[in-house]
Amino acid sequence: MNQPLVEVDGLSLRVSLAGQSIVRDVSFRIGAGEIVGIVGESGSGKTMVARSLMGLQPPAIAVSGGDIRFEGRSLRSLSARELRALRGARLGMVFQEPMTSLNPSMTIGRQLEEPLRLHTRLNAAARRGRILDILRRVGIHDPEGALTAFPHQFSGGMRQRIMLASAMLLRPSLLIADEPTTALDALVQREVLELMLEMVRGESTALLMISHDLPMVARYCDRIIVMRQGEIVEQGPVEEIISRPKHAYTRELLHSMPVRGPARAIAPTLEPVVEVRGLAVEYRVNAGLLARKAVKKALHGVDLAVRPGEIVALVGASGSGKTTLGRCIAGLVPASAGRILFGGEEIKPGSAAWRNYRLNCQMIFQDPFGSLDPRMKIADLVGEALRHERETTAAGKAERVRAILDEVGLDGRYLDRYPHELSGGQRQRVAIARAVIGRPRFVIADEAVSALDVTVRAKVLELIADLQRRYGFSCLFISHDLGVVEQLADRVVVMRDGAIVEEGSRDAVFDAPRSAYTRALLSAIPTLIRTETGVSLNWRFAAEAGAPAAALQ
Template sequence: MTDQDTFLSVEALELGIASLPENRIVRGVSFDIRPGEMVGLVGESGSGKTMLGRAIIGLQPGGIVGRGGTIRLRGRDIAQMSPRERRKMRGEDVAIVFQEPMTSLNPSMTIGRQLDEPLRSHTKLGTAGRRARILQMMERVGIPSPADRLNDYPHEFSGGMRQRIMLASAMLLKPALLIADEPTTALDALVQREVLELMVEMTRENGTALILISHDLPMVARYCERVMVMRQGELVEQGETRRILAQPAHDYTRKLLAAMPERGPLRSFGEDETPLVELRDLKVEYVSRGALLSRANRKLALRGASLTVRRGEVVAVVGASGSGKTTLGRALAHLIPYSGGEILFRGKPVARGSEGWMDFRLNCQMIFQDPFGSLDPRFTIRRALAEALYHMDIGAQEKDERIRRIVAEVGLEEEHLDRLPHEMSGGQRQRVAIARAIISEPDFVIADEAVSALDVTVRAQVLDLLADLQQRHGFSCLFISHDLGVVEQLADRVVVMRDGEIVEEGPRNRIFDAPESDYTRALLSAIPTLKRSGEGVELSWRFAAPEAGA
C-alpha cells in the first residue's frame, strides 16, 4: 500500500494515564485505513477500542495522554496540528457517532439547532442554505416530515430516530472517515438493520471510510471488509474479515468466536399442570398529559396480552422497540398499573390486596437492563444484597451466610461485598443484579434486556450463569430481549410482540425454524448469524440472504 492509498495511518500508538507514567491502555497499535474502506474493530469491554477511536479524532478524556507513536491524517501528524486545525479536522475530515445518542445530543437544544451547529462552524452557507441542507439530510436519514421536527427535542424521538439524527449530524459535512462506536447496541433487530444499512449506504455514496467499533461480530462480518481484534490495548490480529472468522490465528480471537450464542437443548414441560404465572387479556393504557377527558390522547401500549409461564420454564419475549415487551414485564411485576385483564400466580389472582398478592410479591423479582441505574450508588454490594432479604425472618448470621453463598454462586469474590457499584465493571454489576434478584430464592424472575449492554465474552459468562442458576434453583423466567442469538440459546418458548399485541408464540425451535407470522420472519431475517465451521465461523442467515446492498 502506498502513502497515496492511505487516508489514516496509525503507527505504534501508545496511550496512557497521565498520573501513572508506566500505565498503557493502548499499546503499540498500528494500522492503515484507505479511502472508502470499511473496517471493524472488535474486542471485549476495556480492550481500548473506544479510546483508540477517540484518539483518532483527538477527543480522548482528560488525563489520557499519548506515550508514543503517531496518528496521521492525509500524511499529517494530528499531534502537530494547531487547535484551530483540529477543530476543522473534526467534522470535515473525521466524524464520530457514539453509542448512546441521548447522552451525545444536548437535551436543552432543538434538533434543528444541533444540526445547524456544524454547518455554521464549517461552512459559509447562509441561514436558508443551511436549513435546506439540514432538511435534505433529515429526509435522507428517514425522519418523516423533517420540517415539522426541527423544533423538537431529543427526548421526543425514539432511540432509532435519535441514532439517525446522530448519523445526519456526522454526515452533513461529508467527512472522509466516520467512526461509529457501538452505534446499534440498544436497538432492536429491525431498527438496527435499518440504521446500519443507512450508514453503509451513505458512506458509500460519499466515499467515506468507516471504522465500526462493536462487540457484535455478526454485524461486523456482514458489513466490514477487514477486521481488527483488540485485547488489553493491543491489536492481536487484523486482516480480511472472512479469513479471520474462518481461520482465526490468535487464541483470543478464537475465544471471542467461541463465546457466540448457540442453540441449547429443548426441554419439555408438563402441559396439564397449573401454570406458575398466567396473563389473561392484559391491557396497559398510557394517558397523555391533559387527556383525562379525551380518548384521543390515550394510547394502548398493551392490547390484551395473554400468555403462560410454567414452573422452571424460560419464556422469551421478543419484538421491535415499542412493541410492548418492557411494558408487559413491568405490568406483570406491578411496577406500572394495568387498565384491564388479570394476572394469576399459582392459579390465584394477584391484584393488589388479593389472597395471592403477598405470595406473588415475595416470589417475583426483576433484573433490569442497566444494573448501574437499578443499584443504589450509595450502598455497598453487601448492603444491596442484605436489603433484598429484609422481608425474611432470618438472623444476622444466616443472612450473612446467604449473602456469601450467593456471591460465590454468581462468580464474585467476598472482597466485592464492600465495594460500591461504580467500583465494579459492567459484567460484575450485572452479576450483582442477578444475585440480588435470586438471593431470596424466588419462584419467578423477570429479566429485561439483562445482557444487551455486555460484550461477547462477558455476555456468554452471564448467560451461562443465568442458565446454571435457573436449573439449580428451579425458578421460572420471563426473558425480555431484542438479541435473537441470546434468545435462541436460552429460551424454551418464544413470544413475539408487535404494537402491543402478541402476534405469535410457540416452542423456540418452531419459532426460529418455521415462523408462521410474516413479522416474525422479518425479525429473524434482519440480522445475520455466525455458524460454526471448522475452527472458526462463517456468515449465515436464518432464511434467504438479502441481495447485495439490501
C-alpha cells in the first residue's frame, strides 16, 4: 500500500475518571478506496476506535496513547475548530440508528442543507440541486417531497438511505459506517450495502465498516480487523481471515454462525395450540388536515396454525406485517376481523378463556432494555410474571425465580441488579426467563436476537432451543435473520404486504421455494459455510439473484 489515507498507530483509550483501559495498542492502515471491516463482539472497542477517528468519542473517554493520522496529518494535533472542518467535508459517518441521528424536529431538506452551508460556498439553488441529485442516487423516489418531510415519515431503510446521502453529500475521503444495516431486513440490507459500495467506489472513498454481521463483512470488504476486549487479535485480507483464521477467537466467531441442524419430526395431525383464521388488522391514518382519515390494512385475512412443540418462523421484509401479526395474536393489537383459537376454542377479549390464553401466551420483545422496567430489580422483574399464581407462596416464587435465572445462565448475583447493570445478552436472558417462568404453552419471540453480536446470539439461540425442548412450549419466532431461522425453525411462513405468500417445512422453503419473493429474500444475503479450516462464502440461488461474480468465487 502506498501512502495510506488513514494510519492508526498504537491507539489506546481509557475512561478518564476511572482510569480503566478500554482500547489498547490498536494499529491499522486504510488506503484510498479501500474497504476495511472491523468485527468483534459487543464491548470489543470497535465503535470507540471508529468514533476516535472522527474525534467523537464520549467526553469521559480519553486518548491515552498512540496517534491517528489522516492524509499524513495527526488528528490529535488539530484544534477543535480544525477537526470540525474535517468532519462532514473529509470524514463522513453513517451511524447505527438513523432515527436517533436525524433531528426529528427538522425537515430532511434542512438537515441535508446544513453541511453544504457550513463547508461549501454554493448558493441556495446549487445546494438544492446537489441535495436532489444525491437523494435520487440513494433511491428516494420522490426527492422533492422528501425535502419537506420529517424523519418519522420514512421507513428504517429509507432513513438509512438518507443518512448515507448526508454522509456522501460532500464526497468525503473516508466514510465510517457503524452497524449500518443491523435493523434492516435482507432485501433492504443488500440494497443499502450495494448502494453504499457503488457510491464510495464512484468517489474513490475509503470505507471503514463496523459490524457483527460476518457474512456481510466477508462479502463486501477487502480486509478484516478482528477485535476482542479492546485489542486487535488478527487482521488481514478477507479470504485469508475467513478461510484460514489463525487466532482462536476468530475461529470462535466464525463457528458461532448459525448452521442448519437435522429436521425435527412434528406430528402434522396434532391439534394446533394456537390458530388464527382470517385475521385482519386495519389502522386509520390521517390523510390531511381537511381530508377524512384513510384506512390502511396491515393484515389481510391471515390464516396460521402453530402445533404443539413446534417452532414456526415468520419472515419477510420490513412492513410485511410480521410484528403486527405477532402482537395481534398476543392481544396487544386489536383485530379488525378474524378469529383466534387456543386449544381449538375460540377466544374473545374479556372472557375467562381470554385470561387463560393471555397467561399461556408470552412475548419476548426485540429490545429487552425497552421492555424491562428500569426501576425494578431483576428478581422482581422475573417474579412479576408469577403474580397471578395465588396458591404459590412468596418463598416458592423466589425459589422459582432463582431456578429459572440459573437455567438461563444468570446466577444469584444478578437478583438485586437493575437492567442497566447488565449487558444486552444478559438483558435478553432476563426477558426470556420472564417469558417462560410461568410455563406458558405458547411463546412469541419478536426479533429476539437481532441486536446481539455473533457469539452472544449463538448462546441465546441455544438457550431458546434448550428451554423449548425442556418445557415443550410452541413458539412463533419472528425474524429477518434468515441464518437464525434456518438453525431454529421447524416450519417457515413468509409474509409480504400483510399476507402470507408461502409456508412449508424449513427444508422445503430454504431448498426449493415456490414464491419468487421467497427466492429473492433467500438470495439477498450471503451465507458462510463451515470448512475444515474456516468458512467459505456462499450465495443461495446466485444465478437468479444476479450476484456479482466476485461473490461466487
